[in-house]
Amino acid sequence: MKNLNLFGVFIVSTALLASGCHRKPTSLTPIPGYDHPAVSQNPAEVSPSTPLPPENPVTSTLGVISEDHGKWNNLFDGPHNEDRDKFKADTVYFDFDKSAIKASEEGKLQDVAAYFKGNATDALIVEGNCDERGTEKYNLSLGERRALAVREYLANLGTDPQRIKTVTYGASKPVDPGHNEAAWSKNRRGDLVLVTPK
Amino acid sequence: MKTQFKIVLAAIFLWALTLNVVADGVIVITGETTHLIPISITGFTGEAESVLKFDLSVLGMEIKEPADYIISGKDDGRVEGSLTRAGMNRPIFLRAYAGGSTRSQAHAFANDIVKELRQTPPIFQTKIAFRLARGGPPEICVADFDGNNPVVLTHDRALVSSPSWLPGGRGLLYTSWMNGNTEIYEHNLATGARKVFAGYPGSSFSAEVSPDGQKVAMILSKSGSPNLYVCDIDGSHPKQLTHTREEDSCPCWSSDSREICFVCRSGRAVLQKISANGGEAVPVHVSGVYGNLTAPDWSPDGSKIAFTSGSGNFSICVMPAVGGEAEKLVAGEDPCWAPNSRTIIFTQRRNEKRVLCLLDVPTKHVKDVRQISGSCSEPSWAR
Numbered sequence: 001m002k003n004l005n006l007f008g009v010f011i012v013s014t015a016l017l018a019s020g021c022h023r024k025p026t027s028l029t030p031i032p033g034y035d036h037p038a039v040s041q042n043p044a045e046v047s048p049s050t051p052l053p054p055e056n057p058v059t060s061t062l063g064v065i066s067e068d069h070g071k072w073n074n075l076f077d078g079p080h081n082e083d084r085d086k087f088k089a090d091t092v093y094f095d096f097d098k099s100a101i102k103a104s105e106e107g108k109l110q111d112v113a114a115y116f117k118g119n120a121t122d123a124l125i126v127e128g129n130c131d132e133r134g135t136e137k138y139n140l141s142l143g144e145r146r147a148l149a150v151r152e153y154l155a156n157l158g159t160d161p162q163r164i165k166t167v168t169y170g171a172s173k174p175v176d177p178g179h180n181e182a183a184w185s186k187n188r189r190g191d192l193v194l195v196t197p198k
Numbered sequence: 199m200k201t202q203f204k205i206v207l208a209a210i211f212l213w214a215l216t217l218n219v220v221a222d223g224v225i226v227i228t229g230e231t232t233h234l235i236p237i238s239i240t241g242f243t244g245e246a247e248s249v250l251k252f253d254l255s256v257l258g259m260e261i262k263e264p265a266d267y268i269i270s271g272k273d274d275g276r277v278e279g280s281l282t283r284a285g286m287n288r289p290i291f292l293r294a295y296a297g298g299s300t301r302s303q304a305h306a307f308a309n310d311i312v313k314e315l316r317q318t319p320p321i322f323q324t325k326i327a328f329r330l331a332r333g334g335p336p337e338i339c340v341a342d343f344d345g346n347n348p349v350v351l352t353h354d355r356a357l358v359s360s361p362s363w364l365p366g367g368r369g370l371l372y373t374s375w376m377n378g379n380t381e382i383y384e385h386n387l388a389t390g391a392r393k394v395f396a397g398y399p400g401s402s403f404s405a406e407v408s409p410d411g412q413k414v415a416m417i418l419s420k421s422g423s424p425n426l427y428v429c430d431i432d433g434s435h436p437k438q439l440t441h442t443r444e445e446d447s448c449p450c451w452s453s454d455s456r457e458i459c460f461v462c463r464s465g466r467a468v469l470q471k472i473s474a475n476g477g478e479a480v481p482v483h484v485s486g487v488y489g490n491l492t493a494p495d496w497s498p499d500g501s502k503i504a505f506t507s508g509s510g511n512f513s514i515c516v517m518p519a520v521g522g523e524a525e526k527l528v529a530g531e532d533p534c535w536a537p538n539s540r541t542i543i544f545t546q547r548r549n550e551k552r553v554l555c556l557l558d559v560p561t562k563h564v565k566d567v568r569q570i571s572g573s574c575s576e577p578s579w580a581r
Contacts, residue, residue, distance in 0.1 A: 133510035135531050136576050137404045138492040141417055141424040141447030144401045167380050168401050172357050
């Protein structure tokens with residue numbers, strides 16, 4: 001019945017259109033089809049973009065220069081081992097929404113700095129992590145700020161900042177999946193990964 | 199001369215009468231209404247019916263008697279349908295749709311209805327990108343705005359985040375850890391080709407393409423601190439805009455591509471604006487909400503900024519782009535405007551996973567995106 005009504009309306013509408021009345025025309029709207037986007041290539045096929053000329057180095061408050069990172073990155077070209085256990089006990093923990101190195105964590109970093117005094121060819125990856133109480137992009141910046149705070153602290157203790165690389169994981173790599181302070185306090189951390197030449 | 203004038207007047211009068219007849223069936227809703235529009239949908243079946251119901255619900259309409267508008271038609275072979283105001287004999291329009299699938303024809307019909315009843319640009323044939331985690335590491339996924347036709351784009355089994363569309367939906371920028379560093383990649387959707395867009399010493403992340411397609415805002419830590427940078431669309435000429443020691447995050451663009459709104463720390467996380475050419479960052483005055491204010495997104499019409507307030511118990515908030523009183527709309531985080539500057543897609547945490555939801559800002563009506571198995575977050579709307 002409804003369809004019949006519609007059909008009637010359709011005829012009336014078409015008739016009105018034919019008679020030149022100011023009705024909205026009954027038009028046939030073409031729908032463009034969309035192609036499915038292509039999926040990615042293998043990571044191995046990803047090519048780095050053309051390196052850009054270095055900017056003038058910028059000095060942060062604690063004097064760790066940007067291009068230090070760049071020089072250090074070259075050390076990774078050769079084969080190397082990553083040891084996640086060496087500094088496991090020295091994981092640096094942070095207060096909620098903060099990136100300052102707490103007094104309770106300073107001893108750990110002094111031990112790490114002492115290690116690098118005797119092993120000057122080794123290197124370190126600092127991975128900054130957050131608890132789940134921030135939005136994703138905010139946590140990426142907070143995690144990076146935490147990793148950089150560890151790097152700065154070690155640099156001030158004499159460790160060559162060229163040998164310290166920072167990575168941020170935001171809240172994507174919690175060690176405890178819980179949703180309480182006990183879990184969150186474990187997740188707000190800087191993991192230290194020792195890198196040695198093979 | 200006088201007679202001619204009278205004839206012209208008479209012609210204008212007659213023309214105006216005709217206009218009235220046309221206007222008779224068209225209710226022009228000016229401004230934003232906070233009420234759901236009661237509608238009825240008859241004659242459609244299966245996919246066409248479910249698409250119409252979903253789409254119109256997203257724009258703040260509900261199936262309810264007595265209906266203000268009657269949507270009727272059929273979908274045998276092709277979608278045909280009319281929109282009629284209750285009590286009127288003649289429809290506001292009657293159209294038939296050809297080509298594409300039943301689903302896309304129904305979306306096109308829904309777009310036409312919304313154009314009449316809400317006076318907003320069409321969104322029902324647009325795409326979203328988001329982060330999808332299913333047990334293992336997350337991947338980047340692209341789907342229709344309603345969650346249908348999902349395509350998983352990456353298969354890197356490495357952490358990935360923050361998808362952002364290139365103009366015209368031709369590609370995406372996203373942050374990936376596939377090489378052990380935090381780097382921004384460019385992904386061409388037509389060819390699948392990828393390249394490192396920004397891989398500077400330290401970490402490079404959170405890329406956002408300007409609406410005019412000329413620039414990219416991003417966070418780089420090569421200065422020793424996570425600061426805001428802008429570069430050209432090909433990744434060249436990165437320029438440092440902020441020089442704070444504390445972390446900056448979450449850049450988004452003004453509709454004219456001249457300004458960037460971002461998050462910086464001033465005791466707590468606050469919103470600031472800065473010219474894309476550099477200069478002093480100025481705080482955005484926000485009243486009515488407290489705690490960390492993060493993840494801003496500037497509406498495409500330039501009038502509003504949506505953001506997330508809180509730490510853990512997140513809320514989606516909207517305020518005038520010039521700053522001022524913010525309205526807390528619904529629980530959730532990471533808002534992203536649709537091209538119509540009315541609908542927002544955002545993330546809600548539910549039962550150990552995250553789901554994507556659509557919010558009709560004026561009515562505060564929330565509709566879940568079609569459920570995709572897994573945890574969906576960080577939505578970005580192609581616009």
